[in-house]
Amino acid sequence: xxxxxxxxxxxxxxxxxxxxxxxxxxxxxxxxxxxxxxxxxxxxxxxxxxxxxxxxxxxxxxxxxxxxxxxxxxxxxxxxxxxxxxxxxxxxxxxxxxxxxxxxxxxxxxxxxxxxxxxxxxxxxxxxxxxxxxxxxxxxxxxxxxxxxxxxxxxxxxxxxxxxxxxxxxxxxxxxxxxxxxxxxxxxxxxxxxxxxxxxxxxxxxxxxxxxxxxxxxxxxxxxxxxxxxxxxxxxxxxxxxxxxxxxxxxxxxxxxxxxxxxxxxxxxxxxxxxxxxxxxxxxxxxxxxxxxxxxxxxxxxxxxxxxxxxxx
Amino acid sequence: xxxxxxxxxxxxxxxxxxxxxxxxxxxxxxxxxxxxxxxxxxxxxxxxxxxxxxxxxxxxxxxxxxxxxxxxxxxxxxxxxxxxxxxxxxxxxxxxxxxxxxxxxxxxxxxxxxxxxxxxxxxxxxxxxxxxxxxxxxxxxxxxxxxxxxxxxxxxxxxxxxxxxxxxxxxxxxxxxxxxxxxxxxxxxxxxxxxxxxxxxxxxxxxxxxxxxxxxxxxxxxxxxxxxxxxxxxxxxxxxxxxxxxxxxxxxxxxxxxxxxxxxxxxxxxxxxxxxxxxxxxxxxxxxxxxxxxxxxxxxxxxxxxxxxxxxxxxxxxxxxxxxxxxxxxxxxxxxxxxxxxxxxxxxxxxxxxxxxxxxxxxxxxxxxxxxxxxxxxxxxxxxxxxxxxxxxxxxxxxxxxxxxxxxxxxxxxxxxxxxxxxxxxxxxxxxxxxxxxxxxxxxxxxxxxxxxxxxxxxxxxxxxxxxxxxxxxxxxxxxxxxxxxxxxxxxxxxx
Numbered sequence: 001x002x003x004x005x006x007x008x009x010x011x012x013x014x015x016x017x018x019x020x021x022x023x024x025x026x027x028x029x030x031x032x033x034x035x036x037x038x039x040x041x042x043x044x045x046x047x048x049x050x051x052x053x054x055x056x057x058x059x060x061x062x063x064x065x066x067x068x069x070x071x072x073x074x075x076x077x078x079x080x081x082x083x084x085x086x087x088x089x090x091x092x093x094x095x096x097x098x099x100x101x102x103x104x105x106x107x108x109x110x111x112x113x114x115x116x117x118x119x120x121x122x123x124x125x126x127x128x129x130x131x132x133x134x135x136x137x138x139x140x141x142x143x144x145x146x147x148x149x150x151x152x153x154x155x156x157x158x159x160x161x162x163x164x165x166x167x168x169x170x171x172x173x174x175x176x177x178x179x180x181x182x183x184x185x186x187x188x189x190x191x192x193x194x195x196x197x198x199x200x201x202x203x204x205x206x207x208x209x210x211x212x213x214x215x216x217x218x219x220x221x222x223x224x225x226x227x228x229x230x231x232x233x234x235x236x237x238x239x240x241x242x243x244x245x246x247x248x249x250x251x252x253x254x255x256x257x258x259x260x261x262x263x264x265x266x267x268x269x270x271x272x273x274x275x276x277x278x279x280x281x282x283x284x285x286x287x288x289x290x291x292x293x294x295x296x297x298x299x300x301x302x303x304x305x306x307x308x309x310x311x312x313x
Numbered sequence: 314x315x316x317x318x319x320x321x322x323x324x325x326x327x328x329x330x331x332x333x334x335x336x337x338x339x340x341x342x343x344x345x346x347x348x349x350x351x352x353x354x355x356x357x358x359x360x361x362x363x364x365x366x367x368x369x370x371x372x373x374x375x376x377x378x379x380x381x382x383x384x385x386x387x388x389x390x391x392x393x394x395x396x397x398x399x400x401x402x403x404x405x406x407x408x409x410x411x412x413x414x415x416x417x418x419x420x421x422x423x424x425x426x427x428x429x430x431x432x433x434x435x436x437x438x439x440x441x442x443x444x445x446x447x448x449x450x451x452x453x454x455x456x457x458x459x460x461x462x463x464x465x466x467x468x469x470x471x472x473x474x475x476x477x478x479x480x481x482x483x484x485x486x487x488x489x490x491x492x493x494x495x496x497x498x499x500x501x502x503x504x505x506x507x508x509x510x511x512x513x514x515x516x517x518x519x520x521x522x523x524x525x526x527x528x529x530x531x532x533x534x535x536x537x538x539x540x541x542x543x544x545x546x547x548x549x550x551x552x553x554x555x556x557x558x559x560x561x562x563x564x565x566x567x568x569x570x571x572x573x574x575x576x577x578x579x580x581x582x583x584x585x586x587x588x589x590x591x592x593x594x595x596x597x598x599x600x601x602x603x604x605x606x607x608x609x610x611x612x613x614x615x616x617x618x619x620x621x622x623x624x625x626x627x628x629x630x631x632x633x634x635x636x637x638x639x640x641x642x643x644x645x646x647x648x649x650x651x652x653x654x655x656x657x658x659x660x661x662x663x664x665x666x667x668x669x670x671x672x673x674x675x676x677x678x679x680x681x682x683x684x685x686x687x688x689x690x691x692x693x694x695x696x697x698x699x700x701x702x703x704x705x706x707x708x709x710x711x712x713x714x715x716x717x718x719x720x721x722x723x724x725x726x727x728x729x730x731x732x733x734x735x736x737x738x739x740x741x742x743x744x745x746x747x748x749x750x751x752x753x754x755x756x757x758x759x760x761x762x763x764x765x766x767x768x769x770x771x772x773x774x775x776x777x778x779x780x781x782x783x784x785x786x787x788x789x790x791x792x793x794x795x796x797x798x799x800x801x802x803x804x805x806x807x808x809x
Binding site: 015018019020021023024025027028034035036037038039040041042044045048229232235236238239260264265267268269270272 | 341
C-alpha cells in the first residue's frame with residue numbers, strides 16, 4: 001500500500017487504501033448478529049472469549065491491592081477449573097510492578113500496560129517513549145499505545161507513522177497494541193486509513209486496537225469490521241499477520257460471540273486465538289463465566305456467585 | 314507494500330485465509346409450528362371449497378422432498394366461479410368508504426405480523442429459501458405492503474391531483490414461486506386499497522402461504538368474494554387472465570410466459586401489468602468501496618438462491634480491480650452457508666424444484682462448454698433435496714449464454730470493462746431491463762449511470778433494496794407497469 005518511504009499525503013493515502021461505505025459495512029455486521037450460536041458451539045465460543053480477555057482496570061483510584069485482586073481473577077476467572085485464564089491484565093504503567101509481583105514471572109496471564117500518555121497522547125514524543133521504556137522495564141509484556149489523532153486529522157500521516165515506528169523500536173520484546181481511538185477519527189474512511197497506516201509499521205504478534213474506553217464511541221462491530229478487513233488486506237499483501245483488539249463497550253457474552261463470528265467469517269480460523277485477538281474489557285469476563293455456568297448447570301446464578309462482580313448485592 | 318516485499322521468498326505460496334472448522338456452529342433449527350393442514354381447498358366467496366373436478370395436487374418441501382400438504386387443482390369452472398364471486402362482491406366493496414377498506418388492510422397487516430414466525434416457517438418449507446430471509450425479509454415486507462396501502466385507501470383523492478380515480482373491477486393476478494407471500498402482498502394490497510376485487514392464482518410449486526393467507530382473510534372478516542384464491546397449474550392461470558370478467562391482468566413471472574399471456578389477452582381491452590425476467594448488471598468501478606461491493610454482489614446474486622428476477626447475475630467489474638474483487642468474492646463465498654433452510658445460520662437454502670435445479674445445472678454445463686471458467690464454493694450436499702453450490706463464472710463474454718439468458722439460480726457471470734462507455738454498453742446489451750447496480754465512490758458517476766442504464770431500478774452502492782413506497786418494474790422485455798408507490802397504485806385505477 002505504501003508507494004515510497006516518503007510521508008504519505010493524506011489524500012494519496014486515502015486513494016491507496018480505498019473507501020468504506022457506511023451503509024454497506026453496517027449491513028454486513030448486522031448479519032453477524034443473526035448467527036445463532038448454541039450448545040457446544042456456545043460453550044466453545046465462551047471459553048475462547050474468556051481466554052481472549054485483557055482484563056482491564058484503568059482508573060485514577062486503582063491501588064496495588066485492587067490490581068493484585070484483578071490478577072487473581074485473571075488467573076482463575078471462576079471456581080470451575082475448566083474456565084481458562086484470561087490472556088492478560090491491562091493497567092496503568094504505575095501498577096505494572098504490582099501486577100508483576102502478583103503474577104510472578106511464569107504466569108500464563110500477560111501484563112499489558114497502557115502508555116504514551118494514555119488516553120490523550122498529548123505530551124512530547126520523548127516523554128511518551130520514556131513512559132513505554134519504563135513500563136517494559138517494570139515487567140510489561142505488552143504495551144497499548146495511542147496514536148497521535150491530532151496529527152492524523154491534520155493530515156500529517158508521516159508523523160503519525162514515524163511515532164508508531166518509534167514506539168515499536170522502544171517496545172523491544174514487548175508486543176505493541178496501537179490504539180486508533182476510533183471515536184475521535186469519526187469516519188470509517190479514517191478508521192481504514194489509520195489502520196492501514198499503523199499496520200505498515202507493526203511486527204507479527206502486534207495488534208491494532210479500537211479505542212481507549214475513555215471517549216463516547218468505543219468498539220462496535222462495524223468499526224471492528226473495518227479494522228479486520230484492513231488486517232486481512234495487509235496479511236494477503238505481505239504475509240504479516242497482525243492481531244485485533246476491540247476495547248470498550250463489550251459487556252455481554254452475546255456481544256462477544258458476535259465479535260468472534262465476525263473474526264471467524266472475515267479472517268478465518270487462524271485469528272481465533274488469543275495470540276491474534278483480544279477483548280479489552282472488565283465486566284465482560286463475569287458475563288462470560290455466568291453464561292458458561294448457565295450452560296453447565298442449566299440455571300443462571302446470582303451475581304454474588306461470581307468474584308469481582310461490581311453489580312453484586 | 315514496498316517495505317516488506319523483499320523479505321518474501323519468491324517460491325512461498327501467497328498468504329491465504331483458512332475458513333475451516335475450528336469453531337463450527339451447531340445446528341440452530343427454527344422450531345415454530347407452521348400449522349399446515351393436511352389439505353386445502355380453493356378459496357372462493359370467502360369459503361374453502363373443493364375443485365369442481367375433485368382433483369388435488371401435492372406441495373413438497375424442496376429441502377427434503379417430503380410432501381407438505383395437498384391442494385385443490387382448480388380448473389376453468391373454478392376460475393369462473395371465483396371471477397363471479399369477485400364480480401358479485403365488487404359493487405359493495407368499491408363503494409365502501411376508503412377508511413373502511415383501509416381498516417381491513419391494517420387488520421391483515423397486523424395479523425400477518427402476529428403470526429410472522431408461523432408464516433416464515435411455512436414459506437421456508439414450501440419454497441426452500443432460508444428462514445433468515447423469510448423471517449427478516451419476506452414476511453416483514455409483505456406486512457409492510459399491507460400497511461403502506463392501508464394508508465392509501467382513504468387518500469385516493471390525492472393519488473392523481475386534479476383528476477378522479479376509480480377502481481377497475483375484477484383483477485386477475487398470477488404470481489411466481491420465488492417470493493410467494495411477498496408477491497401476493499404486492500398484488501393484493503394495492504388492488505384492495507383502490508377498491509378492486511381479486512382472483513389470485515399462486516404458483517403451483519409454492520401455494521402454501523397463499524392458502525394460509527386465505528385463513529387470515531377469514532379471520533380479518535374480509536367480505537366474501539373480495540379476494541379469491543385459486544390454486545392449480547399454469548393453465549389455470551391462463552384461464553383466469555383470459556376470463557371476460559377480469560378487467561385487469563397483473564402477472565409476475567417469466568418473459569416467455571408473459572408473451573404467451575399478452576397474445577392471449579390481446580384486443581380484450583384489459584389493463585395489463587407485466588413484471589418479467591431480468592439479467593441485471595452489477596457494475597463495480599475501481600474506486601468503489603470494494604468490501605461493501607463484494608457484499609452487494611453476494612446479496613445481488615445469492616439472495617434467495619439467485620431465484621430473483623432482479624438478481625445481479627452479471628458482474629461487470631473494472632479491469633484494474635477485477636482480480637482482487639473475484640479473489641475477495643471467492644473468500645466471501647467460503648463463509649456463505651448452504652444447507653437446511655430451516656437452520657437459522659443458513660444463508661443459501663434449497664432450489665425450488667428438481668426441474669429448476671436441473672435447469673441451473675444445464676447452464677453450469679453450458680457455461681463450461683462455451684469456455685468460461687467455473688468456480689464453486691466447497692459444499693457437501695444433503696442426501697435429499699435440491700441444492701446448488703454458489704457458482705462464479707469468470708472469463709465470460711457478452712455472447713455466452715450464461716451472460717444473455719436468465720438462469721434464475723446462484724450463478725454469477727463475471728465480465729470486465731475498461732471505460733464507463735463500455736460498462737454502459739455491456740450493461741444495456743440485453744433484452745431485459747429490470748434492475749442494475751452501480752458501485753463507485755463518485756457521486757457524479759452514479760447520477761450519470763442512473764440516466765444511461767436502461768433499467769427500471771438502479772441501485773447505487775447497494776443491491777436488492779425494496780420498499781413499498783418505491784415503484785418497481787422493468788424496461789424492454791422485463792415488462793411494463795410498476796408495483797409499489799404511487800405508480801403501482803395508479804396501475805389499479807381508472808384515471809379520468
